[in-house]
Amino acid sequence: MKRGWLNRLFGNHGERIAARFLKQKGYRILRRQARGPFGEIDLIAKDADTIIFVEVKTRKSSVRGHPSEAVTYQKQRQISRAALAWLKKNNLLEHRCRFDVIAILHAPGEQPQIKHIIHAFEGTERG
Numbered sequence: 001m002k003r004g005w006l007n008r009l010f011g012n013h014g015e016r017i018a019a020r021f022l023k024q025k026g027y028r029i030l031r032r033q034a035r036g037p038f039g040e041i042d043l044i045a046k047d048a049d050t051i052i053f054v055e056v057k058t059r060k061s062s063v064r065g066h067p068s069e070a071v072t073y074q075k076q077r078q079i080s081r082a083a084l085a086w087l088k089k090n091n092l093l094e095h096r097c098r099f100d101v102i103a104i105l106h107a108p109g110e111q112p113q114i115k116h117i118i119h120a121f122e123g124t125e126r127g
Contacts, residue, residue, distance in 0.1 A: 014058025015042050017112050018102040025116075027052070036089070038081035043102075051097040053083045055120075058104040067103035068117060080123040099123060 019029050022045050030051070031044040043054035055075065057067035079099060087093050101120040106112040 014104045015056050017104055018056045019043055021114050034086055036082050036085045038085050039078045041082050049096060051095050052100050053079060054100045054102055055079055056102045060107055062105060068101050071101050076121045
């Protein structure tokens with residue numbers, strides 16, 4: 001198998017872990033892998049009256065840095081644009097929203113270490 005395909009499978013695995021984690025905290029998962037003209041949002045969840053756009057980063061080790069460090073300013077802009085497009089498409093612009101990051105370290109044979117960064121960044125796009 002090609003490395004990109006393996007990375008995608010591992011990323012999907014992390015998204016499933018993150019979705020299960022959020023459900024256990026009482027969040028409702030609205031969408032997984034929401035694709036639009038500005039890219040993909042890993043998870044869209046709802047907690048009470050807040051819509052949460054979640055970027056999930058999964059790594060097997062922290063040798064190349066903590067997974068959360070991979071959510072660069074450019075990635076934040078892409079997520080913000082995608083979130084705004086999703087909100088517009090679903091007529092939800094009036095809803096409160098926030099941007100979270102779930103960073104997962106999952107070494108082979110070990111339990112995943114999950115770090116949920118609530119309100120990890122501000123949206124960078126304005127409607």
